[in-house]
Amino acid sequence: MTPPLAPPGWSRWLVPPAALSVHLSIGQAYAWSVFKPPLESALGLSGTQSALPFQLGIVMLGLSAAFGGTLVERNGPRWAMTVALCCFSSGFLVAALGAATEQYWLIVFGYGFLGGIGLGIGYISPVSTLIKWFPDRPGMATGIAIMGFGGGALIASPWSSQMLDSFGADPGGIALAFLVHGLTYAVFMTLGVLLVRVPAAAPPAADGSGAPAAPAGPQVSAKQALRTPQFWCLWLVLCMNVTAGIGILEKAAPMITDFFAETSTPVSASAAAGFVALLSAANMAGRIGWSSTSDLIGRKNVYRLYLGVGAVMYLLIAQFGDASKPLFICCALVILSFYGGGFATIPAYLKDLFGTYQVGAIHGRLLTAWSTAGVLGPLIVNWVADSQESAGKSGPGLYGLSLTIMIGLLLVGFAANELVRPVHPRHHHVPDATAPVPAPASAKDSDAAPRRTA
Template sequence: MTMAGEVSRTPVSPTSPGFLSRSRTVAPPAWSRWLVPPAALSVHLAIGQAYAWSVFKPPLESSLGLTGTASALPFQLGIVMLGLSAAFGGTLVERKGPRWAMFVSMTCFSSGFLLSALGVATRNYWLVVLGYGLVGGIGLGIGYISPVSTLIKWFPDRPGMATGIAIMGFGGGALIASPWSSQMLDAFGTGTDGIAKAFLVHGLVYAVFMSVGVLLVRVPPDGWLPRGWTPAKAAARPLITTADVSARNAIRTPQFWCLWIVLCFNVTAGIGILEKAAPMIRDFFSATATPVAAGAAAGFVALLSLANMTGRIVWSSTSDLIGRKNMYRVYLGAGALFYLVIALAGNSSKPLFIICALGILSFYGGGFATVPAYLKDLFGTYQVGAIHGRLLTAWSIAGVLGPLIVNAIADAGKAAGRSGPTLYTTSLYIMIGLLVVGFLANELIRPVNPVHHERPAGALTRPEPPLATSQGDAR
């Protein structure tokens, strides 16, 4: 790899690597690592728009004559494509570098909106599905993992905080897009012309917004370390390795699959509440003296979004101090206790219900944001972005599992004539069970067997065991 200083001074010749290549993104001298989080945020704040898709649902349904299921399809396909492109594109992202990945994400995400604009303007629903869901969804997946590896390499001393900032951006993207898209629809109208114009503006504005990330992102020179920090210092903590494991080898380790279960069940527990938050709080307190109005339920959903977003940065940063394994003990253990309190308290206390739900959602966000740092601890920085991409398949499964459990049980309860908290009691105990299984999976995580470690170039002997080998230790 070219040295940082050389890159910035070497004139670009016809044989120079392309602007998007990894070697052209090596940071010049005096470059601050604190310029990398805004680059990551410019991508994550944009693609986080996906969670605000519901703003477009009613206008699409009325103008194109769609059912609720049909209007949800572009979003659902987008989330499926997010998982698939993150899983299968992770290795390519590692090889090509963050600028290439952010450029691909920008191109796909913006093109998705432009195709959707064309689809709505021509009243072609399937072009909207293809544009936003398929093409835009690739932009979501590649964009989601694009800055993770780079941030971890710039912040090896605080990986939880660094990835927490970026992944908080994904939660924050909906906070921006929801009112912005609503205001745009108010201005342009909710007919096909208005929606098409809104999609067009979204595509263009997001292209400009994300392009700053493309231009700004830099990778550290090989061997770069924060001043005064050494890998050995961090590796003095159990479970943190200085070795590297490839993505191909990582998925052959029990650690990867334990962490897959941890993420899947933590997300399932959170998304079960998040997806049904408004009807859930209304059902819970419907038979009390102070039932929850529709407006207040919407406020509850907004509060949950805030808890989800705040948890991403707060808990992920906390994991840098107390260790990743301990942090997941809190997410899964305290999360299970919160669910238990909700199940036992029923509709006796609204504040208690809200506090517990906020705690669960903050752990849901924290679980997402902390997992890249956990992967870095276990597998090193070599292909952490690609490993993260493969782990995100757990999100895809949980995205189906959580709502399925809660909705199916509530629907069956309503069909049987039940009401109030009893509609959810079984779901709550299932979530507790899943969190307990996730807790046990977290307990099983040990340092990776050195047989999976990458050998340094020229090494003829087997790698030394990692510095962190104290089995069962918790930080």
């Protein structure tokens, strides 16, 4: 499938809205918790069972991004967005059938497996295209798009709740809500499919001269990137940062309730829900704010902030969180802003190290760190809380050990970030000067081994 080339005079500022239409849709994944109580009540599920679609979706996100990244680079963003649209929307339709027939395995298969593939392909679909359009501000460009994934829940959560109130929380009502989701997101994501374009040539240089901006830095293939220590250092950095963030995000409402349950001002259920909404806003704001900051202070420095200051925030919660609600909330908001910022900054970090040649495919492979963290973070927090409760502890005592573990993980990520160095020239891709230049983003031989310098 030939990528759609931009005609003369096409504004590059039309590309971020195309990316946002996809990311705002697939960002619904963060609002899955809205469906958990109705499903548990209607189908007689446990809390662990009702979490399966979300967990499988995150696992499939990482796997599909890793295995599909090369195809995204080869076929371009329109192909990728079309695949994401079909998988994500059809996942809701299959889940609707599962709810209507009370076959929970169909909900898991539809939302988790099919929808998860749509999540992964959709997540990476605009990354390399945005970086090609905005070589002067890659952090800001990817932050705008990936901000949508963090903000999708702010739309989906109240919308889903309203539908369940209107349609009912029985199997039929849940099925109808899934059906409306699938059809609406199909229409919304189609806007991105129709709008997206790749540059016919390198975008103009930022100096206003009108000359094309030459690719800066090294150019490394996806296959060769896996052989570099830089890739695996960044894999650790992303995994540790996401594990720390998703651990508090997944347990946010019960955590703040437990921390202040034994005080004179306990947290109500509605206040806990408001706290979750604040965390989602911080997650979204961090994606654009911190990724744009990375264009000014550098990727390595901003990850020092995410990991180092993040560890300090966790320490403050562990030591003084139950003494002050404002302190607890502020620290949690900072942690979640770093969580979102880490997602949005990593494509630009990859571009700095490996170039734009196959950055989408490299990004896809790196997202396996997200799959790992999506299982690891909630497992640590929930398992520790359950074990501490069995030991007779309550309140903040349920989380002391897990918070300490998170601090340790962030320090591991900090050390991995410090080990990142420029990629050795032996890994650089050297194009054949006698071969015809391929069309942008087509990357015909995306996994071909690069020629090495002597």
